[in-house]
Amino acid sequence: MLGIHQRMAELWTIQKKRPLTDEEQKEMIVCLEANAKRAWKLATLENLSLVASMTNDTAWLHEICRQIETLEKTCS
Structure with a gap:
């Protein structure tokens, strides 16, 4: 699991x-943005x-396929 996913789960x-808190909300936004960026890259x-x-x-x-495998390895 990516650190962003773990932190997003904690914040949720x-x-x-x-x-x-305001700081936690900012962290959640950062996690959501990183997750969306990764999801769009994989979809592309x-x-x-x-x-x-x-x-x-x-x-x-x-x-x-090599790029997909590299991207997926970052989540395991």
């Missing part, structure tokens, strides 16, 4: 019991892999 749990790579597959560009497909 805290906010169920009490309102987040997955779409590009589909295009590479449909055009039979195996070299490009392998490069995209």
Whole structure:
């Protein structure tokens, strides 16, 4: 799990019991932005892999798959 995901889970749990402080709210926004950026990057790579597959560009497909694997490793 990425540190941002762990912190986001902590903040979410805290906010169920009490309102987040201003600093905690800022942290939550940073976590949400980082999560969204990573999600969009992964979605883009997955779409590009589909295009590479449909055009039979195996070299490009392998490069995209390598990038996907690298990105996914950062979450394990």
